[in-house]
Amino acid sequence: MTFNPNLILPEIYQFLVIAALFIQSIGSAKMREKVGLWLPIACALGVVVAVVSVGQQGLVFWKSYQVDHLSQFFKAAIAIGFFVTVLNATRQPTLDKEKTTDYFLFLALSAWGLMILASAVELITMYLALELSSYSLYALVAVRAKSKDAAEAGIKYILFGAVATALALYGFSYILAGMHTTYLAELVKGDWSFAASPMAVTGMALFLAGMFYKLALFPFHFWCPDVYEGASNETAAFIATLPKLGAIVILIRLATMFKPGYDITTMLAVLGALSMTFGNLAALVQTDVKRILGYSSVAHAGYIMIGLVAGTAEGLAAASFYALAYVAMNLTCFWVVSRVAVDGRNLKLKDLDGLHKRAPVLAFSLAVGAFALVGLPPMAGFMGKLFLFSAGWNHGYNWLIIIAGLNTAISIYYYLGLVRHAYTKDAEDDVPLPDTSSFSLVGAGLLSVLVLALGLMPAGVFDLALNAGGSLLP
Amino acid sequence: MNSSLGNWFETQRTKNLATWKWAFIVFLVVLVVLNFFIHPHHPEYVLDKYTGFWAIFALVVSVGMVFMMKVIVQPFLVGPEEDDGN
Amino acid sequence: MEINGFLHPAVAFIALAMALPFFRGEHWKWLLLVPPVIAIVVVFTATMGEFGVIPYLGNTLILGRVDKLSLVFANVFAIQSLIGMIYALHMKDKAHHASAALYVAGSFGCVFAGDYLTLFIFWELMAVASTFLVWLHRTKTSSAAGYRYFLFHMLGGLFLLGGLLLRYHEIGTFAFLPVDPASVQYYDWLILIGFCVNAAVVPLHAWLPDAYPEATIPGAVFMCAFTTKTAVYVLARGFSGVYILAVAGTFMAVYGVLYASMENNARRILSYHIVSQVGYMVAGIGIGTALCLNGAVAHAYAHILYKGLLFMSVGTILYAVGTADLDKLGGLVGKLPWLVILYMVGAVSISGMPFFNGFISKTMTITGAAESHNMWIAIGLEIAAVGTFLSVGIKLPYFAFFNKPAKPGLKLNPIPKNMYVAMAISAILCFAQGVYPQMLYSLLPFPVEYTPYTPWHLLQSAMLLAFTGAGFWIMRKIIVPHHGRNLDFDKLYRLIGRTGISLVCRPIAWADSVWTTVYRVVGLKGLMDFAAGSSWFDRKGIDTVVDGTAYTVRDIGRTGAKMQTGRLQDYLGLTVFIALCIFGLVWYLG
Missing domain, CATH: 1.20.5 (Single alpha-helices involved in coiled-coils or other helix-helix interfaces)
Structure with missing residues (x-):
């Protein structure tokens, strides 16, 4: 068999990590606690492996699994995100010691599922990968030191996800009936206007619902604020960032079928507009920091739609770049949140008061992350939005871009609110001090640098993304 | 050293003044005598070739200048000094 | 040794001026000597050529035009800046040092400027910086005098600016090139007027005896050297052979000595003598032959050295006694003998006594005038020579040092050693150049075919000087200085x-x-x-x-x-x- 294992090197490595965690989880009690040191190093190696494999190309596993620039770009992004979230989660006050290995095992499984999702080019494979990553997360949401809210959040996540994936399967059946194939390579050749194949189009719309649920796009977003609030800060950091990458890569693969003017594309655009508007408006009145970040995820999902409806390689590249930038910005904010909440509590806005005096580095990183999410230069968010808007203009959805601009203006209010509390207010005396160890500060600093670097020197990364998009839409 | 040199000068200025004056007059005479023997190669002015021209020139000009300026001109031109008592 | 490339000495002086406010402690004064040393090194190792050519708005600015003419002036500027800085070492006023440094930088810039625009910038820098040297004396009269000085120099600068802009408008270039004496245009006249203000040509001269006696003691040493000699340089560069300068120069030479013989303030006497000596140079430039130009340049070189020495010694008297008015001085030879000796070196140099550098330079100009058949000019310059020796060589020292015993109980301020060192260096240079004229002649722009030490020259100078002395002796009671200020063009x-x-x-x-x-x-x-x-x-x-x-x-x-x-x-x-x-x-x- 002429199978080249180099093609799936990141997945194999991640699987080895899972295997090691599994073995450790069935070991003695003492063994189960010792995850803190070797796992981050292994994840760092995983990042290296993923980055090194960026150039691989191939179509394996009976044409259901494609390794190309797009998939490798996203696998590298997933590996980086996984590394940061693992680092973040090694200091988790709400995690019972005996559950540590299990926790990371599921985290690694979820990331593995997302990596497989990045390369899946056949609908059932996509579905399976999606389910793998989702199930692993269902368990993690509820792991929060006997918190009733966490359990409730977990239930909501499971049931909502169940409905969404049920819809997806239903749609899948329609697609199979309508197009007689589940391979993307063949599906793109079909005619996707409603007049020509109404069943397949309906099926696709339903299948997409599953993806939208993962992405937290309106109206499939309702779980998002509640789950973020209920889960522990570190788990929320993972949920807020990595699954979105998986959803976006699927949407990018499917976007090749969405020419501007099709109903499906218009639907994407409408959902995007509603998502960004609703997300930003709802975030205006929140007082819980993670809920703010949750609604902001909803809004950003809307922004990414702009890239998908453009129908050009630049649009897809912009969407990929924005996904990466979004992960970086969000991880920065969640890192600060996790470090400020030393007892693992949910942070309200007034818990951020006086951060600039107590932990100036953390306050600065928060500011960088918040302003990046707004889209101010020189941060990554500005570059991402710039690429999105310029790729999407004059492709028939200019109204969407105008709405995005208005929404950016609205979003300034609540992001600035974070910074306002951190910088202009003074803390109460009885609020516990944030974590200012070197671990925390170095991490915050490096993440800020990443956000700034993506904003100041996006060319290299964007070229990678352009390669990725170009491989789909020449 | 300063004071000893200064004292020497003072001595010359006061006690030996007459000696210095006579030495000067002798020097003047020597110069005029030399002028009989040493002439310019090509006279710069018509009058250059005459012996003693420069001696008379210098004498006349210096006396005349002082006379003209101090006696005739300055009384018209002088005004109060603009000092501030320094 | 020749180093390729060229470090503009003005850079070192500007850097010193900018860095001065940051110096702390006590030993910063030694840093004052660094830019002059750098300048001397640059001057002695520079290669000829054009450096610092900067294209600007369609024209080229040439910051470093190095040829024999500019190098000889830069040479003496560098040496005099070192002497001046040594003389000023005792001053604690940093503003003074900064002003002096900027002033010197301005003159270096003017000397090396290859185009009018650069020249103008450094010209104005010189004017502003030297005004501060007057103001920093901090008396009531010096404030007023400095203000008049500044206004007048601004006026001169405006003439220069107007002339160079009109010239640019007519011929399209800023290049600083000689004017054809046969066809002097109206814009050239304007530029000439601007230059003549700085050269103290009569009737534009009155700022000089007005302001120089009011400057600080080291400030006057700087000012006497640089402003007028920069003007001489630019006249030599641009207007050699324009005959009206010859007439104006002779007039200046005589006018200066006539006024000096009336004056009372020692520094004002020396100021009028600047007017007179510059007259020699201007006359030489106006005649324009190689010998006359050489003479003018040589005279400028020697003049800087001995005039600096004279101002330094009179300044030292001012420092020690508290006044420079001749009617208040007297009999200082007993108290300050070395000072008297150093002064006399300067005095005999300016008079053209053999074995000092005035002899080898002044006579060159006069000979050149006579040889080019400008008899009246030569005679005028000889009259001025008589007058020079009369007032600087005899009158001033007589009334300051010799004529009567010093006032009993005269208290002298102790004189800092650096003043003596500076004066000694000047005196040695004056003497050295006098006995070894090749030291100066090798720097001159044209080849020198003049031998100063012939028996006739020696005899003629000796007769001139000795009989002037006799004339003084005859008139010694009439020439007594009176207290008062003479009317001059500044009132106009x-x-x-x-x-x-x-x-x-x-x-x-x-x-x-x-x-x-x-x-x-x-x-x-x-x-x-x-x-x-x-x-x-x-x-x-x-x-x-x-x-x-x-x-x-x-x-x-x-x-x-x-x-x-x-x-x-x-x-x-x-x-x-x-x-x-x-x-x-x-x-x-x-």
């Missing part, structure tokens, strides 16, 4: 200034008062009413809209957030309902 300048101001001020003041009333009644009230109106509009109109929009948006958000009830069944129901609505609308309307 002041009259013109005051008349101009009153002619202009009254009508303008009247118009201004009318305008003020209009402004107050109409303009100001109108402005305040408008301001009140826009403030009301801003508060009631704009803020309402903006704040209202913000509140509305937030309330919409609050209402929208109510959808998040927290109940799963609501979520699922809403999801399906909204999704179906959207899908339906899109398909229906699409």
Whole structure:
């Protein structure tokens, strides 16, 4: 068999990590606690492996699994995100010691599922990968030191996800009936206007619902604020960032079928507009920091739609770049949140008061992350939005871009609110001090640098993304 | 050293003044005598070739200048000094 | 040794001036000697050529035109800047040192400038910096004198600017090249007037005896060397052979000595002698033959050295005794013998006594004048030579040092050693160049075919000087200096200034008062009413809209957030309902 294992090197490595965690989880009690040191190093190696494999190309596993620039770009992004979230989660006050290995095992499984999702080019494979990553997360949401809210959040996540994936399967059946194939390579050749194949189009719309649920796009977003609030800060950091990458890569693969003017594309655009508007408006009145970040995820999902409806390689590249930038910005904010909440509590806005005096580095990183999410230069968010808007203009959805601009203006209010509390207010005396160890500060600093670097020197990364998009839409 | 040199000068200025004056007059005479023997190669002015021209020139000009300026001109031109008592 | 490339000495001086405010402690004064040393090294190792060529707005600026003419001036500027800095080492006033450094930088810049624009910039720098050297003396008369000095030099600078701009307009270039004496244009005349202000050509000279006696003691040493000699350089570069300069120069030479023989303040006597000596140089430039130009340049070189020495010694007297007025001095030889010796070195140099550097330079010019058949000019210059020795060589030292015993109980301020060192260096150089003239002649722009030490030259100089001395002795009772200030052209300048101001001020003041009333009644009230109106509009109109929009948006958000009830069944129901609505609308309307 002429199978080249180099093609799936990141997945194999991640699987080895899972295997090691599994073995450790069935070991003695003492063994189960010792995850803190070797796992981050292994994840760092995983990042290296993923980055090194960026150039691989191939179509394996009976044409259901494609390794190309797009998939490798996203696998590298997933590996980086996984590394940061693992680092973040090694200091988790709400995690019972005996559950540590299990926790990371599921985290690694979820990331593995997302990596497989990045390369899946056949609908059932996509579905399976999606389910793998989702199930692993269902368990993690509820792991929060006997918190009733966490359990409730977990239930909501499971049931909502169940409905969404049920819809997806239903749609899948329609697609199979309508197009007689589940391979993307063949599906793109079909005619996707409603007049020509109404069943397949309906099926696709339903299948997409599953993806939208993962992405937290309106109206499939309702779980998002509640789950973020209920889960522990570190788990929320993972949920807020990595699954979105998986959803976006699927949407990018499917976007090749969405020419501007099709109903499906218009639907994407409408959902995007509603998502960004609703997300930003709802975030205006929140007082819980993670809920703010949750609604902001909803809004950003809307922004990414702009890239998908453009129908050009630049649009897809912009969407990929924005996904990466979004992960970086969000991880920065969640890192600060996790470090400020030393007892693992949910942070309200007034818990951020006086951060600039107590932990100036953390306050600065928060500011960088918040302003990046707004889209101010020189941060990554500005570059991402710039690429999105310029790729999407004059492709028939200019109204969407105008709405995005208005929404950016609205979003300034609540992001600035974070910074306002951190910088202009003074803390109460009885609020516990944030974590200012070197671990925390170095991490915050490096993440800020990443956000700034993506904003100041996006060319290299964007070229990678352009390669990725170009491989789909020449 | 300063004071000893200064004292020497003072001595010359006061006690030996007459000696210095006579030495000067002798020097003047020597110069005029030399002028009989040493002439310019090509006279710069018509009058250059005459012996003693420069001696008379210098004498006349210096006396005349002082006379003209101090006696005739300055009384018209002088005004109060603009000092501030320094 | 020749180093390729060229470090403009002005850079070192400007750097010193800028760095001075940052010096702390006690030993910064030794850093003052660094830029002059750098300048000396540069001057002795420079290669000829054009350096620092900068294209600017379509023209080229040449910052470093190095040829024999500019190098000889730069040579003596560098040496004199070192001497001057040594002389000024005792001053603690950093502003003074900075002004002097900038002033020297300006003159280096002018000497090396290859185009008029660069020249003008450094010209103005010199004017401003030297004004501070006058003002920093900090007396009432020096403030007024400095102000007049500044105004007059600005006027000269304006003439220069006007001339060079008109020249650019006519011929399209800023290049600093010689003027053809046969066809001097109107813009060349304007430039010439500007140069003549700095060269103290009569009747534009009165700023010199007005301001130099009022400058600080080391400041006057700097000023006597640089302003006028820079002017001589630019005249030599640009206007050699323009005959009217020869006439003007001779007139200056005689005028200066005539006034000097009347004067009372020692520094004013020396100032008039600057006018006179520069007259020699200007006359030489005006005649324009190689011998005369060589003479003018050599005279400039020697003049800087001995005039610096003279100002230094008189300045030292001022420092020690507290006055430079001859009627208040007397008999200092007993107290300050070394000073007297050093002064006399300078005095005999300026008079052209053999074995000192005045002899090898002054006679060159006079010979050149005579050889080119300008008899009256030569005679005029000889008259000036007599007068020079009369007042500087005899009158000043006689009344300051010799004529009567010193006042009993005269208290002298102790003289800092650096002053003596500086004067000694100057004196040694004057003497060395006198006995070894090749030291100076090798620097001159044209080949030198003049031998100063012939028996006739020696005899003629000796006769001239000795019989002048005899004349002084005869008139010694009449030439006694009286206290008072002589009328010179500066009174005319002041009259013109005051008349101009009153002619202009009254009508303008009247118009201004009318305008003020209009402004107050109409303009100001109108402005305040408008301001009140826009403030009301801003508060009631704009803020309402903006704040209202913000509140509305937030309330919409609050209402929208109510959808998040927290109940799963609501979520699922809403999801399906909204999704179906959207899908339906899109398909229906699409």
